[in-house]
Amino acid sequence: MSGAFRIPSAGRLRQAKTARFSFDGQSYVGIEGDTLASALLANGVHLVGRSFKYHRPRGILSAGAEEPNALVEIKRDAARKTPNVRATVQELYDGLAAQSQNRWPSLSFDVSAVNDIASPLFSAGFYYKTFMWPKAAWKSLYEPKIRAAAGLGVSPDKPDPDHYSSRYAHCDVLVLGGGAAGIAAALAAAETGARVILADEQADFGGSLRFESGARIDGQGGFAWAQAAVAKLAAMDNVRVLPRTTAFGYYAQNFVGLVERVSDHLSTPGHELPRERLWQVRAKRVVLASGAIERHMVFADNDRPGVMLAGAARTYLNHYGVAVGRNVGVYTANDSAYAAAIDLKKAGVNVAAIVDLRDNPTGPVIDEARALGIEINFGRAVIRAGGKLRVSSMTVQPKNGGGERTIPVDAILMSAGWTPSVHLFSQSRGKVAFNDETKRFVPGTYAQDCVSVGACNGTDGLSATIDEAYAAGAKAAKEAGAKAAKGAKPKVDASESWSRGMLGAAPGAGADTTVKAFVDFQNDVTAKDIRQAVHEGMRSIEHVKRFTTNGMATDQGKTSNMHGLAIAAETLGKPIPEVGLTTFRAPYTPVTFGAIVSHARGPLFDPTRKTAIHPWAEAQGAVFEDVGQWKRAWYFPKAGEDMHAAVDRECVAVRNTAGLFDASTLGKIEVVGPDAAKFMELLYTNPWEKLEPGRCRYGIMLREDGFIYDDGVVGRLAPDRFHVTTTTGGAPRVMNHMEDYLQTEFPHLNVWLTSITEQWAVIAVQGPKSRDIIAPLVEGIDMSDEALPHMSVREGKICGVPTRLFRMSFTGERGFEVNVPADYGQAVWEALWAEGQKHGAAAYGTEAMHVLRAEKGYIIVGQDTDGTVTPNDAGLDWAVGKKKTDFVGIRGLTRPDLVASGRKQLVGLKTKDPKVVLEEGAQIVEDPKQAIPMKMIGHVTSSYWSQNCGRSIALALVAGGRDRMGDTLYVPMPDGVIEVEVTGMVFFDETGGRLNG
């Protein structure tokens, strides 16, 4: 048996397919096709949660995505724990385990419910007023306590083991909402041959046809028609049908985000299935068929479990075969709740009474209810619901006052009317318009190529809806380029009546009362709170919203916004449109991070770039560091070595014998063409026209403002061909910078730029023995100093493969950079390594590379410069062509501030105690005894222990630095002041003799 409240003759689920589930540890049986909510109701469970602020017992309000109360945690295992799942949306599967939230120690006895009794203390704006003083207590005391006490579910604390997928799709017509309107629109569009996507958030298409027992279309019941129509659509090649798919965001140019719940409804989802799939759809036309959402009645204690929307009760009966009670009361201000009373009565449920606020309404449903013998009370209000963990009675009073009468009930079905769901329309930047007659906001001015049809457009009645939707679907397809439709419009044989409802607080919860008549269930906002916000000076609905938090919960006020607005307007004495509607924002319903992130996490979050030589370094036990997306070998520790010992050994080896270094990550750009030299003249400060082929030059690139942008060695391979190197991190922006000037400022130059970073592996061989290591492997290149002097480049072969062999040095030693096609990088490295072993060479990493270059005072752009350093500041004025009339940055260099005296200049620093290594970034002062804040005159940019020098070395930017040679300056640190002497930037081999010998 799948629950005592299951009515075998009602609903559409097959009794045979049962599913066992648990809620708060208690086992129950439901039916496949149930939602968690319908299965709980079938077992007589209404109490499912505690409210956010007052911890009041809460039940199931709705049967759909608008649910504010029934939020539970679904747990598959320790890592698969999802909080705040709406029980009305979660489909039941065998073995489902759900827990209630925001209660301790149990759902029926929750100690924090004391907040409800103390609620006069917790009225609107309470947080803003109460926790203001003392200010320091907010972070340490108030916020942690509030966060612990309030809130909903608990976030999962383990990595998400599920995977998520993501797809892009394009279509002619995207139909959002699969009720009668959406299906009719999709049929009309699909019949033209247009590419159509139809999406609905429910497992079953049909929308309100799920409960409208009175609808008949094309000779069959409304729901059966919907299934047949969707099956027909799904079979068409030009149509994609997406159930369980919520359109959550409507972005620019008809770009719509949808999330499809792929496996949350399965008992044992295979790992091949993603949990959810994100659809990013670009549609030529969008048809919005998002329907309407029923509003509750605002009266005292309207949040008691068992008090629910009338349409929801009908859905539970007509779709799921579940009676929400055995003795129900109905409280309404429109016709639609009568249909719920009639359906339940016919199914054998006692309807204690219908209470209708209207004075003397007439119509077929009222006649039918009366004919069934249901007691009807016009002009009366329910002023109070009785009971605590479950509603036990409703107290009725004439709406203008008078004698009270209490009627025992176990459920109250309420309806204040229907609110068009204009969320997506509003997200599309459309402007809503208020219809004063029907008291509804409906789509007014459109900002995008979309159209609203059916209930979300304020269109009433099934016939009118299908007429409108079918015409709109055909028109949308035509506007997207399709031909005329060939199909036939669905014919409505029978439909239900519709009437408008009411907005705001019902009698008994008016301005003269202090009862708890809830407007926003999820955030515990009452009618009184909204009036209080107005009395305390809030005038705009946006202010009222923020002060009371009305509509700010995860349900985004789907049931509460219009009531809140009406109460604010009434209190202000203004018409509703003058108070205004709050803006709807994405997402329509909560979206998991997993769906948005999809596969882009872990190693797939960002590409990892590895050089051709990476596997060798890995095998040698290298420690790697991240340099942008690159993994670079940092140092190569031998057994027992720490980083310090390894780096010292590597540095010494390079200067004593030789070292091998993987420099493949260096950015490389080939500049080719008849005007290549002219282009280089414009992009770099140096002169290039007279550089002979086969020679290299250190180049500096500036921005137009005169500051250093990048640097690197450039080799001229031929009159029309330059091999340009850039910093590792700078390669993409240097390429962009070059392309920008070539395409837009110097388009007359005949030059081609090609990134060749990935094409060439680069092996630096540096040290006195470097030539001895390389020479035996090289063919066709004269390696003598006369033929291949420092700063030259030759093309030839090494190990039988092509090479661009640079004689250059970033260590101050005789050095070479061997460029080979990347595919041969590791093989050539291994050959060089074998040769190197004969001479005692070491492999060195980026840390040793940094130390060695600092010993020589070679700068690293981005470490020793920071975007405010000129060539002169860096001591590189020699690299600026004085006779040149134009290059990027030439004018910037003459700006008054850049030629002023006292600029920060790059200098060397030696600590008075040679063992002390300065911290990079440390500030430098002239007088350490001055009052704090001290005047800082510069900072340390590079600092290392140099084993070769037997002392620490540092580079620093210091105001007027080159005029301070030999001066003592100070670096104040937390544990004392460090004395330093200003020196030149070269610490090792000041004459530079080693470059050649």
Next chain:
Amino acid sequence: MLLIRCPYCEEERPELEFRNAGEAHIARSANIAGESDDDFEKFFFIRSNPKGIIYERWRHMHGCARFFNAVRDTVTDKFIMTYKAGEPKPSKLPRNSSEVVAK
């Protein structure tokens, strides 16, 4: 996500393929070295920040890699037109993008 028409590819492509490159129609002087401080300031530092129509440079970074010019409305975020680098600033725009489609 916006769709941007690349005037070289002659196709509307998603915004992700493009990169903004600042304001358009700011010419670098052929004699930049001889420019006055005021003129250099205008050229290098001063940019307009209009509410409404703006002329910008974009690059079809993950496509043809060409720089081009675009007219965009900063209020609606709509691209009104795009045209090739080097073409003159359009004297007439196709239509005022701030007007919304009336239904």
